[in-house]
Amino acid sequence: MLLPPLCYLAVAVAMIVYTQTTPLDGIERGSLNLPFILRRTWEHIQLVFYSxxxxxxxxxxxxxxxTRRGARRATPFVLALVNVGQATPAVGLVVLLAVLFHIGFWTAVAALFAYSLLPTLRNTMVGLEQVDPRLIDAGRGIGMSATGVLAKVELPIAVPVILSGVRTTLVLNVGTAGIAAFIGAGGLGDLITTGVSTQRSLILVTGCVLIAVLALLIDWLGGLAQRFLAPKGLT
Known part of the structure; x- marks a missing residue:
């Protein structure tokens, strides 16, 4: 269980050690010094967390x-609206929100939110809709209220599917947060944009490797949550 994250961390550490020990020019030293990398990593984690x-x-x-009877008619309209955020190219969505509002951290968070909302929303609906109706009827038959059936029957059974959607959202956010640098929101995307604009391959590769490692680590943590938070007997 611990082997995958240790391997991911080893790759990240090796990348950082290489950047700290290899001869660098002035531009590379400015972008690859350890405090700068740690600050950008923390900003990236904050973008993912808040979104x-x-x-x-x-x-x-x-x-x-x-998924409740009275609101099901609104489902096509809500999903169509949420699909707009998913279907819009991530860069275009970030830039559009920056133009409409202003550049900065919270605009990037809003763009990430719009881009990654669909997986969790859709999986929540699918998880609840796949619950066997006979179990719901049995719960109501023993005197449970609709809220009680939802809390004690439907949601526990739907948890594995819901957590799968949350895991997808997390990984999407880690990768997409790299473009937040285009609107001054920070994050590891700064290394990528600097590497491209200054034609410094080492800076570019470092940013890409660190984002990939962060995505893999968060996916691993999501897998742990999916394993341990799901009710026993459903995993």
């Missing part, structure tokens, strides 16, 4: 609502 929290706050209750 994912927003997704959870919106997608989970909305997904539950859209």
């Amino acid at each position: 994912t929290v927003l997704v959870l706050v919106v997608a989970l209750p909305l997904g539950v609502l859209l």
